[in-house]
Amino acid sequence: MPKSAKQCAAMRDEMRARILRESLRYFARNGFAGTRVADLARGIGIAQGTIYRYFDSKEDLFASVRELVANGEDVRDLKLLARLPLPAKAKVRRLSSTVLERLADNELFAASVVLNTQIMLEEEPGADGRPAPYRSELYALTARIVEQGQREGSVAAGDPLKLADYFWGVAYLYALKRLFTAGYAMIDAADLERTLLKGAR
Template structure:
């Protein structure tokens, strides 16, 4: 027996593509983003896994490798859409402290304009959140209401700060009024979903919303006796 190494003793590298760092996460994101577009275009109920796979450019088996069902994909699609929606509103410049009711009104107008601009580029965003996801089942409808609650809490904190600074009436129930603020923008949201939110319509809603809020929140001016 010699000390020579034979071909059989050599460990050869396995054939196939080398693993790519982060490939699994990128593939999941690719599938979720494709499902986002297909669900919004066709409706959740009418969409099949095959439709999602075709849009993503992968096989059905690849989709099932990352998600157990279409319903699980919808969970991730909702998170994706909600994250984008909140990202439009919760930016550093829009979350900075507010020192007057006029500034609060201007901030709401800025948010409305950013939402309108976002919806021009991504018209399916609100449709996915408010229509397809909320109609899927009670669990997702509850998550949609949770998103509304999250936004209402953020608005309530601004109003509470306004009460402390003296530009919101002390008797205002901030927890309730914050939901009213969201309700005020819903007609504009409906137009956005229908694709009829023109600049003129957007300006009209913004003007009306600001006027209603000013009347509801403004601290009455005191007159000298």
């Protein structure tokens, strides 16, 4: 029985999403320069032409992956967390445990953290001379929680963006371990909290 237009559209959407998910993992492991569309297609288990049916070029695919990373679940959750009427200490604890749980359970989240960090590190400093990570929404939202905690006295003193950089730098390190090593030792939430909180155990 022939498929309906709605079923065909759903299948196309599913294939595009699959290509994006697998590409995210592949770009995170190999970088942009080290990614060949032929190898990516082979890894996904599809024909190379299938990728070009959805994306005009490797650059177009990478741009879509970047958009996926920039608007990912971690950023949405952090936006929500930053707005919650909670003490900063509770926000830091929730953020730390969520990041580590996702790193442990979700290779795509680890790939997203790695690729997002690599993209930021490759960008040129802004007009203000600040590095690209300090202009990212992820860092800005984390810095907002840091500033709240500094006002409340629960977060270490210092430049909020540098502290956000330190927090996400540790997350990046463990995301790399998640992607590239077997049997790695994961830190616990209390270890990650120590990057920001005063007197954390």
